[in-house]
Amino acid sequence: MLTPYDVHFGVAAKRHAEQEAVLRKTFETMPERFVRGVTNLPALPAEGLPAEVLINNLGKNTMATRVAGYGNRSRRRGIY
DSSP states (O other): OOOHHHHHTTOHHHHHHHHHHHHHHHHHHOGGGOTTSSOOOOOOOTTOOOSOOOSSOOOTTSHHHHHHTOSOHHHHTTOO
């Protein structure tokens, strides 16, 4: 599992490789716990990971900015 931090700061490929190494080592140590064989992680997307990852996107077109009155000032004044 990758966190937004891993993707945003470009360490996703490193984390993915580390997780695969841990799974392989665990399988070699305790194969009886893996009744279906080695667990394979989903591959990283071929087209690459997103350039940015946001948990709370507070851009211009979000509901939070519209409710706060920053998105469309004419509606805030009651002019439709």
